[in-house]
Amino acid sequence: MFGREELEERIQITETTVECPVKNCDKKVERQKGVFKREEKFKCPKHNIYISPSTFEYENELRNLLWKDKTDLDFFNKIKKVKRESRIARDNSEDALTWNVFRFLERNKLLCEFLQNLIHICEDKIEIIYWSYSQSQESVWDMSNRGREEFELVHSKGSEPDVIILGDKNLIFIEAKFCANNETIPYKLYVEDKYVSGGNGRWNKVFRCDFKTVAAENKKYELSRFWLIGSWIAKQLHRNFYLINITLSKRGENIEEIFKKHIVENNSRIFKRITWEQIYGYISNSNFSADDKKIIIRYFKNKSMGYDSNGILQHAFSIS
Ligand SMILES: [Zn+2]
Numbered sequence: 001m002f003g004r005e006e007l008e009e010r011i012q013i014t015e016t017t018v019e020c021p022v023k024n025c026d027k028k029v030e031r032q033k034g035v036f037k038r039e040e041k042f043k044c045p046k047h048n049i050y051i052s053p054s055t056f057e058y059e060n061e062l063r064n065l066l067w068k069d070k071t072d073l074d075f076f077n078k079i080k081k082v083k084r085e086s087r088i089a090r091d092n093s094e095d096a097l098t099w100n101v102f103r104f105l106e107r108n109k110l111l112c113e114f115l116q117n118l119i120h121i122c123e124d125k126i127e128i129i130y131w132s133y134s135q136s137q138e139s140v141w142d143m144s145n146r147g148r149e150e151f152e153l154v155h156s157k158g159s160e161p162d163v164i165i166l167g168d169k170n171l172i173f174i175e176a177k178f179c180a181n182n183e184t185i186p187y188k189l190y191v192e193d194k195y196v197s198g199g200n201g202r203w204n205k206v207f208r209c210d211f212k213t214v215a216a217e218n219k220k221y222e223l224s225r226f227w228l229i230g231s232w233i234a235k236q237l238h239r240n241f242y243l244i245n246i247t248l249s250k251r252g253e254n255i256e257e258i259f260k261k262h263i264v265e266n267n268s269r270i271f272k273r274i275t276w277e278q279i280y281g282y283i284s285n286s287n288f289s290a291d292d293k294k295i296i297i298r299y300f301k302n303k304s305m306g307y308d309s310n311g312i313l314q315h316a317f318s319i320s
Contacts, residue, residue, distance in 0.1 A: 003302030011311045013053045020044040055306040061089035064096040067103045082140050083131040094178035098162045104296045117282045123167030132160050147229040151198035159225045171239040173230040176246040183219040199232045214262040240268040249275040249318050
């Protein structure tokens, strides 16, 4: 995996070419434009990466993952069968970041402590569901399917939180962001009817405004689907519901203020933003010590997030 230590601080970008970002590599490839493409003419054959002016993608996605012993890989392959789109091989992939961080917490049995530290909730026993794949059910979590059926028109476009944590008392939906922001809009406005009428008109119980205002005008389609469906599932399961949005500390600072204007919260239904840097802080301060900790700390410190338009490497996290 390439990060700040392995990558050039600055790369040369011309109208027609881009330099391989790996230190001391003199390969130049054709400059690609528009949607990212994996084509031979954009690949550095020495480093097996596809290059664009702003980012790169590994030929083999496993190079972007920290945890890939047999157990992890078997698990990862099961998830991939149910997961929708995936750009996990891309350096700026939020899915790869999510896998690397949450799988670290899970492998090392730190998830309950993480919940207590960062979300202030207590659970003794939890199940973690990545991209709707339930480990106990060995398929898409049945409640995800029920939520989709209740509120969504097209199954293939159904809601898929990055991570779901199910405890005895709480249901937590986690939407993780890295380079992208929270702005998404409905692909078609006719999806509105089912969202608003589903769950016996649940929309009006958990939102202060109508679908068009929050999902289309304010571009919070994705978060509003999770708020609606997650809180409905939590009600069926008699759990409290938390929707957690993870962002970089330098992005999404106002998301709580913005989203909370539209939703009806109470003691058992809460929206909260936390940052990747807070998670890093929790991990680095924890008493836990094992090789995995060294690996994840180095990952956070070394993680980059592509090049800006001047060809300058961007640091991912604001940590020292
Ligand atoms: Zn190269």
